[in-house]
Amino acid sequence: MSNCYTHSCFVLHITDAECGLLREAIALAQFIEDQPDAEAIIQHWLGLSEAFRTIFPPTGEEVVSGFLAIFPDCDFPTFGTDFAFEEQDDGTVRVFATADQFEPDAVAVLLHRTITQSLPVAATWSYDSDRHLPDAFGGGGFMIDAAGIHWIETNKVHDTLHFAPKLVIAMRDPEEGLLFWNSKDGFGTLDTADVFTERQARSTDLPIADDQPEWLALPACLLV
Incomplete structure (x- = not known):
């Protein structure tokens, strides 16, 4: 037998409105964890702010079904995290979070919805x-921005494909310079390009274009 832990500690600086939503989510998870009856859950749900109920709309028959869906196990709704809140002089709220059994998937969705x-x-x-x-x-x-949730994990060091050389199809346009191929729109900017492994490249035909397209290796710094 062994004891396993998932530790975390991080700080957030958020608005008062975001803090209110975060507090409501934490309180709701704790309330459900005590296994109240269905009527008590409904009454608690109706007492939550309209803003909160909007970001966690029901996905099933239960009013809290949308909220429970953010947890890996909806029968065990926990973030595994202690949150401490401290109001700042500028009107923001400092959130200090600590965990010994951190639930990254649930916390990431929680922060994505409330912040x-x-x-x-x-x-x-x-x-x-x-x-x-x-x-x-x-x-x-994880990092959350306007585009969504972005993940990074240490287990990628075992993924040889992740570190394998990557190639893109490029051509030179006399007016726009280098353009890069993607199967949806044709040639465009590098950030839209389809990326191939060497094995995939060997079985892919180069597209027909005004200039002769060619394979171009991506710099290693872009592969992380």
């Missing part, structure tokens, strides 16, 4: 064991 103005926000975590076991140590993080 929309104080972006970007980020959190990291580490997991470990009190026994030395292969792959028992690692961690990760």
Whole structure:
């Protein structure tokens, strides 16, 4: 037997309105964890702000079904995190979060739903064991911005495909310079390009264009 932990500690600076939504979510999770009856859940839900009920709309018969959907196990609605709130002189709220059994998936969705103005926000975590076991140590993080939730995890070091050379199809336009191929729109900017492994490139025909397209290797710094 071994004891495993997922630790996290992070700070957020958010608006008072965002803080209100975050507090409501934390309180609702704690309320449901005590296993109240269906009528008590309905009454609690009706007592929540309209703004909160809007960002967690029901997805099933239960009024809290949309909220429960953010948890990996809807029968165990916990963020595994302690949140402390401190009002600041400028009207914002400082949130200090600590965890020994962090639930990154649930917390990420929680912050994505409740924090929309104080972006970007980020959190990291580490997991470990009190026994030395292969792959028992690692961690990760997420960053939330207007585009959504972005993840990074240490287990990618075992993913040889992740670090393999990557190629794009490029051509030179006399007016726009280098353009890069994507299967949806044709040639465009680099950020829209389809990316290929060397194996995929060997089985892909170059598209027909005014200039002869060619394979171009992406710099290693763009592969992380």
